[in-house]
Amino acid sequence: MVTVLCRYGELFLKGGNRGFFLRAMADNVRRAVSDMPAAQVFAPHGRILVRAPDEQREDLCRRLERVFGLVSVSPGVETTPDLAAITSAALAEAQRASTVLPAADRTFKVEARRTDKSFPLRSHAIDCHVGDAVIATLGLKVDVHRPSLRIGIEIHSTAVYVFAEVRPAPGGLPVGVSGRGVLLLSGGIDSPVAGWLAAKRGLALQALTFHSPPFTGEGAKDKVLSLLRILARWQVATTLHVAHFTETQQRLRAAGPAELAVVLYRRMMVRVADLLCDRGHADAIVTGENLGQVASQTLINMANIEKAARHIVLRPLLTYDKTETTTLARRIGTYATSALPFEDCCSLFTPAHPSTAARLSDLEAAERTLDVAAEAARLAEQCERIVV
Amino acid sequence: MTVYLDNAATTAPAPEVVEAVVRTMRDGYGNPSSRHGRGAAAARALAQARQEVAALIGAEPEEVIFTGSGTEADALGVVGAARAARGRHLVVSALEHAAVYESARQLASEGWRMDEVAPAQDGRVTVDSVLQAIRPDTSLVAIMLANNEIGSLQPVPDLARAVRAQGQKIHFHVDAVQCASLLPIDVRGLGVDSLALSAHKLHGPQGVGALWLRPGKRITALYGGGGQEHNLRPGTENLPGCVGFGVAASLARGARDSVARVASLRDQLEDLVFARLPQVRPTIARTTPRVPHISNVLLPGVPAEPVLHALAARSVFASEGAACRARTRAPSRVMRAIAVPSGTGTLRFSLSRFTTPSDIEAAVSALVAALGEIEGAAHICQR
Numbered sequence: 066m067v068t069v070l071c072r073y074g075e076l077f078l079k080g081g082n083r084g085f086f087l088r089a090m091a092d093n094v095r096r097a098v099s100d101m102p103a104a105q106v107f108a109p110h111g112r113i114l115v116r117a118p119d120e121q122r123e124d125l126c127r128r129l130e131r132v133f134g135l136v137s138v139s140p141g142v143e144t145t146p147d148l149a150a151i152t153s154a155a156l157a158e159a160q161r162a163s164t165v166l167p168a169a170d171r172t173f174k175v176e177a178r179r180t181d182k183s184f185p186l187r188s189h190a191i192d193c194h195v196g197d198a199v200i201a202t203l204g205l206k207v208d209v210h211r212p213s214l215r216i217g218i219e220i221h222s223t224a225v226y227v228f229a230e231v232r233p234a235p236g237g238l239p240v241g242v243s244g245r246g247v248l249l250l251s252g253g254i255d256s257p258v259a260g261w262l263a264a265k266r267g268l269a270l271q272a273l274t275f276h277s278p279p280f281t282g283e284g285a286k287d288k289v290l291s292l293l294r295i296l297a298r299w300q301v302a303t304t305l306h307v308a309h310f311t312e313t314q315q316r317l318r319a320a321g322p323a324e325l326a327v328v329l330y331r332r333m334m335v336r337v338a339d340l341l342c343d344r345g346h347a348d349a350i351v352t353g354e355n356l357g358q359v360a361s362q363t364l365i366n367m368a369n370i371e372k373a374a375r376h377i378v379l380r381p382l383l384t385y386d387k388t389e390t391t392t393l394a395r396r397i398g399t400y401a402t403s404a405l406p407f408e409d410c411c412s413l414f415t416p417a418h419p420s421t422a423a424r425l426s427d428l429e430a431a432e433r434t435l436d437v438a439a440e441a442a443r444l445a446e447q448c449e450r451i452v453v
Numbered sequence: 454m455t456v457y458l459d460n461a462a463t464t465a466p467a468p469e470v471v472e473a474v475v476r477t478m479r480d481g482y483g484n485p486s487s488r489h490g491r492g493a494a495a496a497r498a499l500a501q502a503r504q505e506v507a508a509l510i511g512a513e514p515e516e517v518i519f520t521g522s523g524t525e526a527d528a529l530g531v532v533g534a535a536r537a538a539r540g541r542h543l544v545v546s547a548l549e550h551a552a553v554y555e556s557a558r559q560l561a562s563e564g565w566r567m568d569e570v571a572p573a574q575d576g577r578v579t580v581d582s583v584l585q586a587i588r589p590d591t592s593l594v595a596i597m598l599a600n601n602e603i604g605s606l607q608p609v610p611d612l613a614r615a616v617r618a619q620g621q622k623i624h625f626h627v628d629a630v631q632c633a634s635l636l637p638i639d640v641r642g643l644g645v646d647s648l649a650l651s652a653h654k655l656h657g658p659q660g661v662g663a664l665w666l667r668p669g670k671r672i673t674a675l676y677g678g679g680g681q682e683h684n685l686r687p688g689t690e691n692l693p694g695c696v697g698f699g700v701a702a703s704l705a706r707g708a709r710d711s712v713a714r715v716a717s718l719r720d721q722l723e724d725l726v727f728a729r730l731p732q733v734r735p736t737i738a739r740t741t742p743r744v745p746h747i748s749n750v751l752l753p754g755v756p757a758e759p760v761l762h763a764l765a766a767r768s769v770f771a772s773e774g775a776a777c778r779a780r781t782r783a784p785s786r787v788m789r790a791i792a793v794p795s796g797t798g799t800l801r802f803s804l805s806r807f808t809t810p811s812d813i814e815a816a817v818s819a820l821v822a823a824l825g826e827i828e829g830a831a832h833i834c835q836r
Contacts (some may be wrong), residue, residue, distance in 0.1 A: 257752065277822070278762060279759050279765075279826065281762070282758065282765075283762075318834050321832045323834075411756065411758070413827075414830075
């Protein structure tokens with residue numbers, strides 16, 4: 066059996082928050098392994114541990130490395146508080162980890178910690194005893210300053226955890242502890258990354274996308290669903306609301322001069338997101354907007370779009386360079402899918418010269434030619450809901 | 454009920470083909486190189502398939518090399534011939550499918566010089582223009598028999614004769630992928646050196662193609678392996694695929710009388726479309742020598758993609774012929790070669806011998822409705 070020690074950030078563990086935070090953390094870990102029937106999640110003494118059969122070790126670690134709130138995970142073994150058992154476990158873990166050490170740098174250190182001070186040996190003595198065994202059996206050398214392998218031993222009253230690997234996890238806060246939001250998801254590179262960043266700070270999201278058949282095709286919608294499935298691996302969101310935008314988009318386009326079209330569409334989109342927030346008890350809208358990238362993403366236009374929203378609009382990528390966003394998209398796994406050539410907006414609806422500074426009075430004048438509230442309500446009401 | 458008019462992309466495998474493929478997989482599996490009964494039976498099935506594909510093009514079975522696709526057959530015919538050649542100059546038409554064009558560009562990146570011959574307005578290259586491109590060090594010419602986007606037929610027999618008359622050792626490769634389903638091909642009559650075919654364009658399975666190679670012509674294999682296909686395309690043969698290809702080839706030979714019927718349905722489609730939608734025009738002149746099953750039309754002022762989605766919503770499946778990409782508005786290489794203006798959408802309807810008159814009627818009605826829908830939106834958007 067492998068036991069994976071999951072470490073979370075210490076920030077919110079003062080006071081009353083701690084129980085809530087830990088419960089959310091454990092729930093999310095459970096969700097991450099929900100389709101591994103042999104995996105069990107425990108949360109003894111404020112730690113989070115996941116136990117599974119040995120052959121599921123890699124799969125398990127990969128999943129846990131995608132749980133927000135965890136800062137690192139250490140796969141290892143659990144033993145009884147008995148020096149011989151601890152030593153043999155340490156040797157086994159070290160043996161496994163040492164296979165990937167470079168030949169020139171086969172150094173190690175043992176770091177034992179006793180939370181149960183009743184264990185007969187002091188930490189230093191444990192370090193030495195285990196260290197001697199490692200030197201004798203595996204031929205590694207001790208380096209207490211810059212070891213390439215660290216053997217960790219955590220001694221609790223009923224169990225001891227031994228590990229030789231610390232794998233980084235994404236950090237952040239457990240999904241859900243910060244509240245709920247609605248993510249405006251398109252097939253582009255940015256919005257999935259924005260969703261990921263928002264979820265990383267604990268926001269539980271539902272996704273909203275706009276589809277204008279026949280001007281946009283099945284491929285575009287499938288692409289958004291594929292992106293959602295990738296985000297779902299990180300528990301970013303599992304529900305997609307698809308708004309049928311065809312008629313509204315044409316009416317908005319006809320409502321005013323071409324240059325206003327894009328801002329008009331986005332104002333309508335946040336109105337629909339508002340209504341979904343109301344329905345889903347969410348308190349924020351998340352977008353992939355970036356400062357200055359395209360005409361609709363100037364400060365003035367962003368401000369004008371935001372004025373149509375009642376909920377706070379979060380823009381995690383506001384200050385990111387394209388290269389930074391792309392790097393993150395590759396890490397998350399969404400880049401290749403976002404790069405597939407399915408257009409999410411037909412060229413007919415995107416004017417050649419969108420305004421970089423639409424005037425609010427002009428936007429409002431255009432909107433007065435339709436009943437925007439009714440349009441938004443209809444769009445929200447008629448959304449197709451897909452759960453992945 | 455759907456109306457499938459995208460046969461240039463792929464065709465529905467004929468029921469006899471499906472049955473033969475399944476039967477081969479279920480009962481007839483075996484490695485043709487094995488020295489036991491099952492292997493021998495597999496070898497016989499493969500030989501039979503080869504015989505049928507050869508008969509389709511008037512060739513001998515030993516001249517047919519099975520490949521994994523039409524693209525692979527083109528790669529073998531172009532790169533394979535180039536590697537065995539002396540001179541380092543090649544000539545291709547500007548209309549070639551990416552399978553030939555990219556192979557040529559690959560050679561160019563290795564130091565070959567490449568010249569592209571532009572077609573005339575009618576989508577065909579002329580003999581003179583090809584001859585003008587030939588130089589003393591030319592050793593490869595590749596001109597497709599029929600273009601997949603616009604359907605124009607290139608004057609291959611005349612070209613082959615003219616190129617041979619030059620007296621140089623020039624390998625003439627022909628991509629015939631879009632033809633074999635309906636046009637009789639006689640490789641001796643064409644006078645070329647290699648010819649590429651694809652099974653799934655003639656109601657055979659995907660994943661198998663063939664290269665015909667004139668006896669005596671040398672080409673180099675693209676990779677090494679166990680020696681199959683005269684060591685020119687090693688690898689265990691795709692037995693079910695080849696058997697399916699053989700059956701499809703045999704059916705195609707028996708259906709030569711469909712040619713006139715398909716051409717007539719295609720003409721009827723065009724007659725109805727141009728009559729009911731005067732803003733839609735032929736991409737190349739209707740009198741241009743063309744394959745019988747392809748019709749390409751221009752949609753001025755609207756991109757093709759939404760029209761295709763609108764057609765699909767009405768159960769009619771066609772394709773763009775790759776003229777216009779929604780955001781870039783950049784036409785395909787072929788469309789640029791025949792000077793189709795930027796911003797013009799093109800639609801390609803491609804029929805098969807299974808297309809019926811009611812398919813044509815349904816397609817035309819759907820196009821009228823689809824275009825109405827998209828043009829309505831375009832009108833709003835162009836204010």
